Amino acid sequence: MKKAILKKAAITSMALLTLAGGASSAFADRGQEDNKRDNDKHSINLHFKDEKELKWALEYIIRLASKGVFNGYEDGTFKPAQKISRIESIVAAVRLKGLKEQAESQAEMSTKLNFKDADLLKKKYPWAVGYVAVALENDLFSETESLIQPDKPATRLFAATLLVKALGLEEEAKAAANAELSFRDAGKIPAGSVGYVKVALEKGLIKGYEDRTFRPNQPVTRAELAALLDRTDEQLPDQDATAITGKLKAAPSGGAIVVVKPDNSEVALALDPGVFIFRDNVKAPVTALQAGDEVLVRTFQNKVVFIEVTKNAPAVITEAGKFSSLSLNAEGKIATISFTKDVNGSTQAYVLNVSPDAGIVGGTAAQLIAGQNIELIIVNNVVVTIKIVA
Template identity: 30%
Template sequence: MTNTPPPDPESSSKNPLGFDEFIAVLVAFSTIGAIIFWSLSRKDSDWNVGEIFSLSPATSPNIQQNPGLPSPVPQVQPNTETETLPSPVPTPNVESSTAPLTSDEVPSTSVLPPIAIAPVTPGQVQPPLSASKPLTPPFSLVTPAKKKSAIPPPIAFNDVPDDFWGRKFINVLSARGTIKGFPDYTFRPNQPVTRAEFAAILQQAFEDKPVQNTPKFKDIQDKFWAIPAINQAISTGFLKGYPNQTFQPEQKISRVQVLVALVSGLNLKTPASPEQILKIYKDAKDIPQYATDKVASATANGLVVNYPNLEVFAPNQEATRAEVAAMVHQALVYRGRLEAIPSNNIVRLPK
């Protein structure tokens, strides 16, 4: 009888793994471990085996559950890796909404490929990464060639024709709201002007601040519509009351009174020889004595406007709305508030 070794015991449920099988499994796991260690130790690897084993398909690489919240809320976790990047890339400064984690709480994350991210502050829109130059709009902006005037166009009054002598003066003042028309779109250029209405025109034209403690007149009630305008005209020196403490607001104002008021308010000086200046008028003898110096000053400074005859002053004639508009316009030209306009009705001294 040949002395042979006993056969190897067969695997059974009581002995699930044989010695040779155990060695094979051990070699296989050692090989897999070596491959994983080799892949993690590579710095220039384009793929990451550790990411496959450490992350599940439902989990994002940079999102961590915050254990302090009652329900799972995704949060952005700043990159804590200190690995040297292949090229100098600025690290974004991202502030976390939670308290910083300690070294024991920092989860182990695998190495991710470096990505260059420009820092973005809250509320700032980040331009596309591929934009190498500023984007230009598909259309060009059109700039007006001429700046629009802040003054509205003149009002087209239906009773002021194009050939009316005072149309230019009326257009300038009506466009600025200095003198207004009536609700029926009329100006009524030949209508006389009362002293109260003239005070209102002066208030709109010169906009001077009134002085306090203006006198109170017996013939003006407390709720009279022109009280603010009258007080301003008196305090600024344009108008005066009468010696018996009356103002006579409804009295029609004369042409000479209009010019005396304008010269007084503008504080114009009396010329050297007023009598010589007044010889330009054929009716100079009709000028009241108290107003000769004022009229001469108004003439020398271009405030007098006569129609239809340039040499007829008509001092005691009631001033019309067109005449008041023309004389107030000339006073504003003297103050530098308006530009001069050409007119054959402005009295000018011979040179």
């Protein structure tokens, strides 16, 4: 992947939601019927109709969608280029912290908010009241904010500040309040926000542009916020244990996989027909999965909906031919082995590197003579076993 992908052994899993179907989407102006559908959550879909438009952000978007942090729309699209609002950003940050269930609880939904535009929020986004309440309780708002401004576009500065707070780094940001930023437009960043930008940069949550600007007031798109959320997610503590990591015991068979966990225990999991698979930085078919692949798996309603291959299985092949010669390293161990084999009626010569720990089966190195039949087990182009064939 573009960066180290194996993020956490346990990542927030939001069970009860319909992602591309708009469930709990929080990202569209919805009426009563939409809210009713949110309470009837029966499926999950990570295959957006506008997938080709996601491009560089697909990796971030699918990971976030698979755990219910950032969803698509009811028409099956994600709309990556669409500007995102403050309320969307706040909801996503709360979900990222693993507080979705709390935010949607009756107690939080019944909270009387003291913001001047609380009535507007309750009228237009009644389902978001609990999210704002939880955001306030978790210091995602500053003490001086009197307005939620739910429809106002989220800017780069707003998003960076929000996510630094989501990481619980407010004190660190305050300590950096007098830091010097090298951006040409640093003067556009309010003095009280300088520390938040500094921390966001240091943590790799956000970057400046090649022209040495930060553009604090530039609206953030849904794709851009997905990238910011994903980078933040790397640094959050584990929140539950529903995500599964380990190695595939074998290639998928009968619509199921078996994962060998780090403690060597095994778990058999059924694949959802719409399972989304990431391998080598691209979407891949189920048939691309191989025994030995290290994976991050997420489930929904007891079926696997997302598999991310975090490390490819070693490429293991077997070659048969006739021994030619060996070379030794400074420690006297086999460094390379030369052999020949017939290819389409002609004899081809090969030289391969040998692992320092390679074993010899059926004899010793002294018994390897020119013309001897051998079989080589090769992992990632390095010989790990030499077998003398009688």
